[in-house]
Amino acid sequence: KQKTFIFDLDGVIVDTAKYHFFAWQNLAKSIGVNFTHEDNEQLKGVSRVQSLELILGLGNKKATQEEKDIWLVQKNEEYLTFIEKMDESEILPDVERVLQFLKEHNQKIVLGSASKNAKPILEKVNLFRYFDAIVDGNDVSKAKPDPEVFLVGADKVYSKPKSCIVFEDSVAGVQAANQAAMLSIGIGEQNVLHEAKFCFTDFTKISNEFLLDLINC
Ligand code: G16
Ligand code: MG
Numbered sequence: 001k002q003k004t005f006i007f008d009l010d011g012v013i014v015d016t017a018k019y020h021f022f023a024w025q026n027l028a029k030s031i032g033v034n035f036t037h038e039d040n041e042q043l044k045g046v047s048r049v050q051s052l053e054l055i056l057g058l059g060n061k062k063a064t065q066e067e068k069d070i071w072l073v074q075k076n077e078e079y080l081t082f083i084e085k086m087d088e089s090e091i092l093p094d095v096e097r098v099l100q101f102l103k104e105h106n107q108k109i110v111l112g113s114a115s116k117n118a119k120p121i122l123e124k125v126n127l128f129r130y131f132d133a134i135v136d137g138n139d140v141s142k143a144k145p146d147p148e149v150f151l152v153g154a155d156k157v158y159s160k161p162k163s164c165i166v167f168e169d170s171v172a173g174v175q176a177a178n179q180a181a182m183l184s185i186g187i188g189e190q191n192v193l194h195e196a197k198f199c200f201t202d203f204t205k206i207s208n209e210f211l212l213d214l215i216n217c
Contacts, residue, residue: 001215001216002106002107002108002163002215003107003108003159003163003164003165003214003215004107004108004109004110004153004154004157004159004163004164004165005102005107005108005109005110005164005165005167005214006110006111006112006150006153006154006164006165006166006167006177006182007109007110007111007112007166007167008045008111008112008113008166008167008168008169008170008173008187009111009113009115009118009121009122009136010044010045010113010114010115010169011044011045011169011170011187011188012092012095012167012168012169012187013091013092013095013122013125013127014086014090014091014092014121014125015090015092016082016083016086016115016121017040017044019079019082019083020040020043020051020079021037021040021043022078022082023075023076023078023079023082024040024043024051024055024075025040026075026078027055027071027074027075027078028055028058028059030074031059031061031063031071032059032061033055033056033058033059033061034058034059035055035058035059039054039055039058042054043055044169044170044171044172045114045144045168045169045170045171045172045173046114046143046144046170046172047114047137047143048072048075048076048116048137049068049072050143052068052071052072052075056068076117079117080117083117083120083121083124084124086121086124086125087124087125087126088125088126090125091125091127092202092203093202093203093204094202094203094204094206095127095203096127097203098203098206098211099127099130100130101208101211102211103130105211105212105215107215108132108133108157108159109130109131109132110131110132110133110134110135110153110154110156110157111131111133111134111135111136111153112135112149112150112153112166113134113135113136113137113149114136114137114143114144114149115136115137116136116137116138117137118134118136118137119134119136122134132156132157133153133156133157135149135150135152135153135156139152140152143172144170144172144173144175144176145171145172145173145175145176145179146176146179147176147177147179147180147182148176149176150164150166150176150177150180150182151180154180154182161180161181161182162181162182164180164182164183165182165183165185165214166180166182166183166184166185167185167187168184168185168186168187168193168196169186169187169188169193171192171193171195174186174193174195174196175195177196178195178196178197183197183198183214184196184197184198185197185198185199185200185206186198186199186200187199187200187201187202187203188201189201
């Protein structure tokens with residue numbers, strides 16, 4: 001049987017959330033907004049523009065479009081300085097084992113990320129070659145929890161949503177997968193990702209037998 005496995009990037013394949021956090025925190029500091037690690041949870045899977053709006057909201061801060069545009073560039077430039085230094089050592093545990101297993105079993109592999117930096121990150125960690133299609137923040141207009149990113153991904157490999165399985169670390173992403181009528185698998189805490197059909201703390205908990213069940217279900 002052939003299924004399509006859609007992977008989120010940040011928090012599923014690599015832990016770039018920590019770099020997003022550093023860059024947002026520095027920006028927040030420079031504009032006089034207090035932004036904590038707890039606040040950062042809300043930014044996961046959320047687009048760059050919406051992330052800034054959330055931060056401004058936390059500080060009750062009003063800004064002009066010009067200011068916002070400058071801050072978005074400022075944040076991304078700092079984020080990119082972290083990305084430049086990434087390599088294969090930053091791939092999260094057992095991600096490559098799962099990608100390899102799926103490839104060996106002729107499954108389709110797609111990236112469904114909100115990030116506009118998804119392609120350079122995949123290249124940096126040397127995983128680009130596994131993907132049959134990539135849908136990122138440059139391809140979609142509606143952010144997760146809207147299902148657009150995953151529906152476009154399925155379409156690119158001529159797959160029906162019901163044949164797709166989505167790996168997601170964010171609440172918004174799990175909701176997007178569910179809305180797309182795809183099978184959602186949360187990667188993270190069960191109590192946070194309780195809307196996911198299945199949940200695992202990370203890929204080391206996902207056995208090859210479980211993957212075979214997904215392929216054959
Ligand atoms: C990622 C992160 C978000 C980030 C978004 C946009 O999404 O989870 O925190 O705000 O991408 O990233 P960028 O500023 O690089 O365009 P995902 O969907 O890969 O988890
Ligand atoms: Mg994510």
